[in-house]
Amino acid sequence: MTTPRYVPEVKVTARELIEELAEDIGLPYSTVARRVNRLVAKGNGLLDSVREIAQSTGADPGKYRIDASKIVAEVNKILREDYTQTLMISAVLGQMVEARGPERFPAPAFFAFLELLSTVPEAHRDTKSETSAEIEERTTRIIELMTTLVSVVCEWSKQGVVGVAEDCPDSLKDLARVVFRKTKLLQGGLWTCISCGTIVDVRDTHALMCRDCDQKISGRGDRGYEDFGGRDRTAYGRTETEGS
Structure with a gap:
């Protein structure tokens, strides 16, 4: 029997998404939020910024989504x-x-x-x-x-x-x-x-x-x-x- 593919829980707000990323990579929320804000200020989208940080720290970028x-x-x-x-x-x-x-x-x-x-x-x-x-x-x-x-x-x-x-x-x-x-x-x-x-x-x-x-x-x-x-x-x- 094939095990159903895991579908990550979809977050609703940016704060919830960043909190999840911070917990996954073991950094304080404030630190991750500042990194996201710096990337956004450069013209990156919110999700692209979160996923870039996730990838650079070894987390799965595809996990982070907002519905x-x-x-x-x-x-x-x-x-x-x-x-x-x-x-x-x-x-x-x-x-x-x-x-x-x-x-x-x-x-x-x-x-x-x-x-x-x-x-x-x-x-x-x-x-x-x-x-x-x-x-x-x-x-x-x-x-x-x-x-x-x-x-x-x-x-x-x-x-x-x-x-x-x-x-x-x-x-x-x-x-x-x-x-x-x-x-x-x-x-x-x-x-x-x-x-x-x-x-x-x-x-x-x-x-x-x-x-x-x-x-x-x-x-x-x-x-x-x-x-x-x-x-x-x-x-x-x-x-x-x-x-x-």
Whole structure:
């Protein structure tokens, strides 16, 4: 009887993958993470960097994989849990993408987040009260998932995102293309308004929106996370035209 071929467990995030590599080669996580970061800074992809280190230390490079589809599934699960929670997560990420320094949420990861947010079906507003610790925990997890996702579905170089990764799943290629397009626009000083989708000069934005949308929403005073992601959101990813 033939013994079934061993299929390595697929990790979900970069941290989990690096932790596994560090344990396998007997080095501290921080040491391996720094080596990965140096390779990524040179334009290597995340998985290529991990596998290069694995090969140079005698570990099996093929063991280290990330399933992008599982990342998307987990993000979608979190976004569907609770309206208020998702609203707060969206607001935090919106603030972080405008921040400076180590607290900044990378724009490509934010663009990918908006794409996933726009696909979440309509949900009823609820009255559940989440603790600040719960919100922080899920926000941290979303950040980790989204930064990992764009690391594996997009092709990277020293200049940043340069296209769609060769091994990007077919189901996520459209998302990767959107991330690439919006990132290139941003590098050219242009921003896509998260409310109406209009492309404007990044200097003419406020709270990630064009001036017109910012004025409308500021006057309305009830901004919800349906305003993240574009085109007159009525709830999650639905639009006026989609609902008609």
